[in-house]
Amino acid sequence: MTILLRTVKFGHKSGVLPIPSMLSVAQAENIILNQVHPFNPVHDSEILDLLDAIGRILAKPVTSGLDFPHWDNSAMDGYAVRFEDVQFCSPEQPVTLEIVEEIPAGYQPQRRLQAGEAARILTGSVMPAGADTVVIQEETQREGSTVTILAAPKPGAFVRQRGSFYQSGAPLLPVGLRLQAPEIAVLAAAQCAQVRVYRQPRVAILSTGNELVRIDQPLQPGQIVDSNQYALAALVAQTGAIPIRMGVVPDEPEALKQAMAKAIATADIVLSSGGVSVGDYDYVETILESLGGDIHIRAIAVKPGKPLTVATFGHQEPGVRSQESGARDGEARGQGAPATIQAPILNSRSKIYFGLPGNPVSALVTFWRFVQPALRKLSGLPQSDWGPTFLAAKSRTELRSDGKRESYLWGRFYLTNGQYEFDLASGSHSSGNLINLAGTNGLAVLPVGQTQIAAGETVQVMVIR
Structure with a gap:
């Protein structure tokens, strides 16, 4: 240089x-x-209650001892049946079954379905033993303690199998994930009342x-x-x-x-x-x-x-795997919950x-x-997630630069009919003019050597996050 x-x-x-x-x-x-060396996941982290961790970044990956769903359950309101009883039915040849049990949400079924039997079941309710399929109520006709099946379902229809979303012991949430509403919901469902996050x-x-x-x-x-x-x-x-x-x-x-x-x-x-x-x-x-x-x-x-x-x-010298991290796994568990946090490796910075x-x-x-x-x-x-995000957009106006340096012109980008468009902020583009920066959500980038992008041409836009 x-x-x-x-x-x-x-x-x-x-x-x-x-x-x-x-x-x-x-x-x-x-x-x-x-x-830049990322934070040390032990010494630069803290344990927080779940709702205090909104927007924070996980310092240890989380696993759970629970299956999701926890048990086979119905995805629709209808009737739990044995597929072999209804596989050939149709409007012309319906099948009538005896209703032997009502299964609302939160109820533990008491009966095993036998041939010719069905159970009334609601969305999210536990499937009874012996049943493997749900017939939605729109394809049935009920009379008293019997239900007539008017159309043959597919095998296993509308049944959410235990562990089909997540299996116990598998990674649940990775280290480095920012905790927003979906992640908070997952942790709550896993009974993880506290989490270790980076400071x-x-x-x-x-x-x-x-x-x-x-x-x-x-x-x-x-x-x-x-x-x-x-x-x-x-x-x-x-x-x-x-x-x-x-x-x-x-x-x-x-x-x-x-x-x-x-x-x-x-x-x-x-x-x-x-x-x-x-x-x-x-x-x-x-x-x-x-x-x-x-x-x-x-x-x-x-x-x-x-x-x-x-x-x-x-700088700080690189560390080694924490000897106490295994003992700290329980810090991220809820009351009696099976969620655990795995031990990290330290980094210098x-x-x-x-x-x-x-x-x-x-x-x-x-x-x-x-x-x-x-x-x-x-x-x-x-x-x-470190660097800026760039997207291609059609410029609504002509963009100019002297070409001597990589130039960033501020304005707004929009999604119009499936295509991004960039609108240059009006007024002077002086580095001292703060006024027309208001409302900016993107910076059009003109590389070194390029002095002009005509209206209607494509420009790379850096997204302001």
Whole structure:
């Protein structure tokens, strides 16, 4: 990588800093993800009650000692029968059976069906011994204690066999799965009252700049509200992490150094916005080096978001399989429940510092493209869920770029008649124009070297999650 030099003032001293050549987006993404090591599934996890675990990520796979369904049961309201008694019946040659039992939901059948017998059964009810098929009530005619079967069913019709959904001892839910309503329902059905989940990543957020003020301060000439603090906190929370807002830090080297050191000590990931370009008051990179950080990225060929600094601090040594994890299996069980959690392997990780650009659109785009995948990997999600999702869409308008950097144009995509379409946000596409970013759900991507996509042509759109 070619390195140029620039002079920078730091406190009362002058020094020389490198002006780096730009990495491609793919190179930067690869470097960042290689620096992220997922949470340790023992030391970076916790046991939570089931409803407190909504939105959290499983740190251990779950199995159950129950079959699903627990027993053979009816999928419809109708009559439980022996297939051999009704296999040849038809409207012209119906078969009449004696009803020997009524089986509502929650009732344990008391009779074994014999030849010529049937049992009235409701959806979800236990199949009686001797029965192997259900005839739906629409194909029957009942008179008193007998029922006439008007059409021959298929063998085993409308019977949900024990273990046909899930068999005891098989994997139930895998490690790395985010627990939403369906997963919570599965765990409840398995009587798993508590689960081990990864802790939420802690993300410190600070903004640099003498021009920034808090949201509740009156604006003076030349000042702007620190909107990045709020945008990044929202993005961090939406990704499932805990934002730690550390406020505005002025462009003063000593104040910045103290704030950055505190942020690094406090969090798993640090996000600062501003101070990473080549201006006289851009000190972030110098301070990171003075604090012992290893700088991996200084600039990326992306628009918006070129000045992005990425550094790491320290690491934890890889561990071995936990000796206590087997004893902890019971922590994830409900009262008398057979669900268990299997023991994991530990991984190493390091703290990561992202020095984001100060312009608001640049800060958001670089978070979506580079920070969010890192957070998702750190949090314990599987590799398939780390990176951004791209889809092909027809552009409703002409899209333009200078072709020098991979460009991201914000707007909205829609599904119209089975095809995605992208609508570019109206107004200026300046990295300082936060206003027309509202409502954005996708970023149209123009690769390096491509300066135009005509209206009606296909463009790759990065989905904002």
